[in-house]
Amino acid sequence: MNPARTAFRALLPVLERGVSALDRSASAFLQPRRARGKLLLQPYVGWGTPGRVEVSGRVLLPRTMRPPQTGDPRLRNVRNALRRLFSREVGGIGVTGTLDGVPARAVSDSDGYFTLVFTLPEPLGAGWHEAALSLDGREGTTTARVQVVSQARFGIISDLDDTVIQSDVTSVPRMLLTVLTGNARTRSPFPGVSALYRALTHSEHERNPIFYVSSSPWNFFDLLLSFLSYRHIPLGPLFLRNWGVDLLAGHGGYKHEVIERLLTRFPDLPFVLIGDSGEKDPEIYAEVVRRHPQRILGVYIRDVTEAHRDTGVMTLRDEVRHTGIDLVLAADSLNAAGHAMSLGLITPDGYRGVLESVTRSA
Template sequence: MFKTAFKALLPLLERGALTADRAFSGYVQPRRARGKLLLQPYVGWGTPGRVELRGRVLLPRTVAPARRTDPRLRNAQNVLRRLFSREVGGVTVSGVLNGQRAAAVSDSDGYFTLEFTPPSPLPGGWHQVPLQLDGREVQASARVQVVADARFGVISDLDDTVIQSDVTSVPRMLSTVLTGNARTRLPFPGVGALYRALTRDGEARNPIFYVSSSPWNFFDLLWQFLDYRRIPLGPLFLRNWGMDLLGGHGGYKHGVIEQIFQRFPDLKFVLVGDSGEKDPEIYAEVVHRHPGRVLAVYIRDVTEAHRDEGVLKLREEVRKAGVDLVLAADSLNAASHAMAMGLITPGEYRSVLTSVARSYET
């Protein structure tokens, strides 16, 4: 009964919160825009003929670079500074890619999206986009991933798939997320070696996309974590902090994956997630929606036996569609399957094996 009543009230709560937010923004945004501003670009992505770059305009915050020796209290303070960001709307942001200029105005949450359609096709790989707030000296540089000539792509969750977050236990998750930083948070054994093998860094790179329910406020923390742990970098798709987080995890993730599949209609994908939330169900539906587009599904086992039973049932359904779903406790089983499919080489498999073995030794 409570759940039914809450679902009925949710639209009213959302409309009330939206009205209050607009009223507050209408008052405070013009005043914020007159002060010192911070330009926070995210990671652009696209094809040789179309690129999208998102970012945010904020008031500056003081977050010192992460160190392994930072006390837990300082980490918690930095997390709170990220969460309670102060957004600035109504500001024009411009950028230049391959000689083409694009501009957009930040919305009430500070977000802006630049869209580029270069007159000549861009080469695959990473590109730099200089950004500027019009009429100000504030500048930044954004990275853009252009996908061309890839064998396949990788779509991966982050929490409890790449980074240990303990999402199945709320107290442990809060302790991990609130008191850790980019240097102290831990990856799962072998995940860096596995992802480097799948993306083939240094060759015709296979793109990787990270889709997470974490808020955009944590973008810099997650990006620094990936870079520090030598895990291949790629566009991050996160969620807006606030009422948007009340929406279903599955619906949000479905939408992002559909967007990626539509942008690259000729590209096949490997899907990587964990058993802690709804990744197996989401990926199973993606397999059925897009026959022949999914090469394999790798699910990290982070839950108890009763959840595993449900995932194994999904595995049988997915197998009927011609796709293997691998449920494994570490990266090694996924690497073994990937090697058998020819997605990675025997040498790359041995690198994953060595990485996993070393992690258990320390």
């Protein structure tokens, strides 16, 4: 392992303790003041089974940002990105939710996060539902969308950065320029990705659920959600990361944890894994296949790197093939769609939709 990386990992516990101490000191002074003002309740996309659903979110001080437009100046996008990154969270706030008449309650932590857990006496039907959320002692409610998974042919677990949305994560300067100066309407998806994901999620008789796992911080949740909606990419729960020391510690363990959680929550559901070659998706997904060969139908890796990286991915592809699973290094969405059609994961009509989308973008 790289000596610098080894030293950084050894330093992480010290940094985490220092950050925690600073958080406690700041919270003791700031939180009571913030709690007295106007608050923003930001729910994330809920998910679960017919009998158990989780809805997470965050309590923040409001920030002033108008809806994004394609013609917004870059400077405005930079200011909005910084407002998101330097959010002012509020802890110790009670949050109450109701889903299908069933209540749940939680209290926001020092970073403003909360998770409501609903245990349903009467099972919910598969598909989308809405939960009503409110802050204790405050007027008004906020609606959270909830994806309930029951009968489905398979699920999809997808990365976002450089898999769905062009982010240039292999180059830090380009990535920062892209992330900071763009907005939900100017950020670009890869050609054909919307048509491919619609083909994967829409089977003949049911909707296959999709879950997005990204190393982006939760601070960008609203931007990513707006991006998916604007680009007509199927909605699904987003699993992002807390902004801070844990964001610098690498995302391999984090992604493993989320995927294992989904596999455990939906024990009868096989999955398709989609990522890119820019970071560690091939290694992470290959390990998931080794642990759960009967649960994975296929792995699609978007090729966004140079030839030397492709060699390593091809080695992983050969290892994964021993389990009977294909790991496809896909040059574009059409390449992935062709393989998915050969497995029966999408229909010929779905493939034609991807072909038309990629052709229009050429």
